[in-house]
Amino acid sequence: MKAMYHTGKNGLEGLQYTSEAPAKAPGYGEVRIRLKAAGINHRDLFIMNDRTAQDSPLIPGSDGAGIIEEIGEGVDAFRKGDEVIIHPTLGWNHAADVPAVPGIVGGPDHGTLAECITLPADNALPKPVMLSWEEAGVLSLSTLTAYRALFTRGNLLAGEHVLIPGIGGGVATSALLLAKAAGACVTVTSRSEAKRAEALRLSANQAFDSHGDWQQENALGPVDLVMDSIGQSLFSRYFEMLRPGGRIVMYGASSGDELKVPIRTIFFPQVSLLGTSMGSREEYVHMLEYIGRHHIRPVIDREYSLENTRSAFERIAQGEQFGNIAIRID
Known part of the structure; x- marks a missing residue:
């Protein structure tokens, strides 16, 4: 089968296209899916940057959608030809049973940047009919992460005010759409004027320059x-905007892992700091129901062929995209 391997070098230099990758037969409780489209994420870049020449070849990619082409023993939920979407989190069924580190499709096991993927049948669900193959292919990881952050961890309610710094990435863009559907007011930030304009077009209520005067521009209150998802470069500024008793849900650290925050800015106003990562199968099912009820479709920035996956990753690495990037497999 055709596939993008990462091997030999770290970073994007290690990406290699092949038309001769072996396709794995499904074992007990597994299915093999012929993929129609896949998505790429910052997570794939982090994994490739951390790999060395001594690591075994890996097919990256956590997102995908396609057609069941082979079924292993013990699987009764699917038939050959069923159209499915991939839930990327492995072995995490219930939201409350938080693993130390969630297992994710696409590392350490092979992922979705290939013509076929074999994985547990529990990680395949019926593809939402309203979504195109490309939309279904990019949906899962970013939208599931946003859904858990907003609702399971953030307990977002209608009428509340949400701040999404660094709009443009897949999770942030999904969070904007999900929060607006819930009846929230949304403020976004970006260094890019074009991204701020696009967020406003997608119904954000306010859009600030990431390095501007937020308090001066804010017309929506605390x-x-x-x-x-930013971390240290903007973290201290959140307290300018937060109401007493407000919440910060942290799902990334694109500007670095270390934080230096005066503790009194947390305990006097009784701010809650909450961590989150990915999401469970239970939340994935709820997320699919939510996007169906509200007719939410992921924002696709660009589409690339499987052979041109490296160019797609370069666009993400340079922070140029707004929304998700789709990889056409078939």
């Missing part, structure tokens, strides 16, 4: 919930 923030109830911050969706933080």
Whole structure:
């Protein structure tokens, strides 16, 4: 089968296209899916950057959608030809049973940047009919992460004010759409004027320059919930916007892992700091129901062929995209 392997070098230099990758037969409780489309994420870049020349070849990619082409023993939920979407989190069924580190499709086991993938049948669900193959292919990881952050961890309610710094990435863009569907007011930030304009077009209520005067520009009052994927470069600024008793949900650290925050800015206003990562199968099912009820479709920035996956990753690495990037497999 055709596939993108990562091997030999770290980073994007290690990506290699092949038309001769072996396709794995499904074992007990597994299915093999012929993929129609896949998505790529920052997670794939982090994994490739951490790999060495001594690591075994890996097919990256956590998102995908396709057609069941082979079924292992013990699987009764599917038939050949069923159209499915991939839930990327492995072995995490219930939201409350949080693993130390969630297992994810696409590392350490092979992922979705290939013509076929074999995985547990529990990680395949019926593809939402309203979504195109490309939309279904990019949906899962970013939208599931946003859904858990907003609702399971952030307890977002209608009428609340959400701040989403760094709009443009897949999770942040999904969070904007999900929060607006819930009846929240949403403020976003970006260094890019074009991204701020696009967020406003997608119904954000306010859009600030990431390095501007937020307090001066804010016309919506204090923030109830911050969706933080940035970390140290903006973290101290969230307290300018948060109401007493507000929440910060942290799901990334794109500007670095270390934080230096005066503790009194947390305990006097009784701010809650909440961590989150990915999401469970239970939440994935709820997320699919939610996007169906509200007719939410992921924002696709660009589409690339499997052979041109490296160019797609370069666009993400340079922070140029707004939304998700789709890889056409078939």
